[in-house]
Amino acid sequence: MFVCPRCGNKDERYIGHKNGAPYCRKCIIFSGEEAKGIEHPPKKAPLSLAYKLSEEQSNLSRRIVENFVNGVDTLVYAVCGSGKTEISYGVLAYAISHGFRAGFALPRRDVVIELYWRMMKAFPNNKVVAVYGDHHRRLEGDIVILTTHQLYRYPEYFDLLVMDEIDAFPFKGNDVLIALYKKSLRGHCVLMSATPSEAILKEFGKENHGILELMTRFHKKPIPVPKVELSIPIFQVLKIIKKLREYGKQGKPCFVFAPTIDLCETLYSNVSIAVKGGDYVHSERENKDQIINAFKAGKLNYLLTTSVLERGVTIKNLQVLVYQADKRSIYDSATLIQISGRVGRKMDAPNGEVIFFAEKETEEIADAVRKIEHYNTFL
């Protein structure tokens, strides 16, 4: 029987034949140049950080290094806004200074690009490369920052692989991507998540694994607990308009999440008549990067969005409204927690409002609120 050497697929339905030789159809889209895999000499990796890590962050950072030195994989369970990226700098510096090959993988390319710039600043003496989509001219450096889709270019390559947002689409539940990640690792991993699944918590609960928890945000302020407002959708629209006017007067930017592309567009056509200075984005919107950048630059007061902006965005003073938060197929509790985590991330603006508008309170909404309240008890 043929077993794909890359992704482990042995399902006959995904095995083709070419000139009599079997090939795997499951991972065939992942083909292209692979890293040469030259061994790295040890290099100095002095860190340049804009601010000092908190005591809690430093402790965690040290324990990740300890795990790595002891050959233990680590799961970092850290709430949104706790500064978990910075917690990984220590182990990355350790790896570089010992000549290990280090990588940092994330599901989304926009976050890869953002992280690339942050890493360049944090590791000014080292060669940082970013690999994503059609950007793969340079595959090797002291730190490779890449999308999980690009891991196939690094078979048995990384001595240290940090992976963030392991619970996010498209990585979550994608057997081929998970197989390619495992295949790319010849050393040890540090997985990071704000909302790890039960399955991964169980896996890391076993022997030879370490779960490290960071339950407070770096600025030691609580995560805003979402308010839940119950009413039918038409009244939700009116309440959103009222809130956007209020935030507009206070100069506070706002994200309004809608469950689907259609609902996002319909909501925008209703809201934009009453409140000017906004826009909307979703996966199929043209120029969405420009619109997001305009919002980040403060040129827009509010932005309606589907879950495309659920993660990885930090905007000062941001407020968050969720329209039809009871759409269970879209808003599970992990998603609702991520969305709430957009708010209050800045040291000088740690507060903000999160409101879930819904017809009824689902178990997912109740669970999200409960978990956030639980995180805040660690303060």
Ligand SMILES: [Zn+2]
């Ligand atoms: Zn395969």
